Amino acid sequence: MMEAARPASALRNNSALRDRPEWLSPRDIAEGFGVGKSKSYEICAALPHIYVGRNIRVNRQTVAKEILEKGRLP
Numbered sequence: 001m002m003e004a005a006r007p008a009s010a011l012r013n014n015s016a017l018r019d020r021p022e023w024l025s026p027r028d029i030a031e032g033f034g035v036g037k038s039k040s041y042e043i044c045a046a047l048p049h050i051y052v053g054r055n056i057r058v059n060r061q062t063v064a065k066e067i068l069e070k071g072r073l074p
Contacts, residue, residue, distance in 0.1 A: 017064055023057035046074035
């Protein structure tokens, strides 16, 4: 079962990102922030991203910066 989405204030220390790879997949985002598969793909598409083959990836620092600046993910 999915856990509840965490508030941005709880993520200020990047705890959800600390043990993740530098380039995050939608699965990493879903597991780290407690969102579903569709929402994690929306987040990846809304942020600057790259494709590795057919797989979308977002840089961990980009996600952390978005949280610190806006207090939430798109």
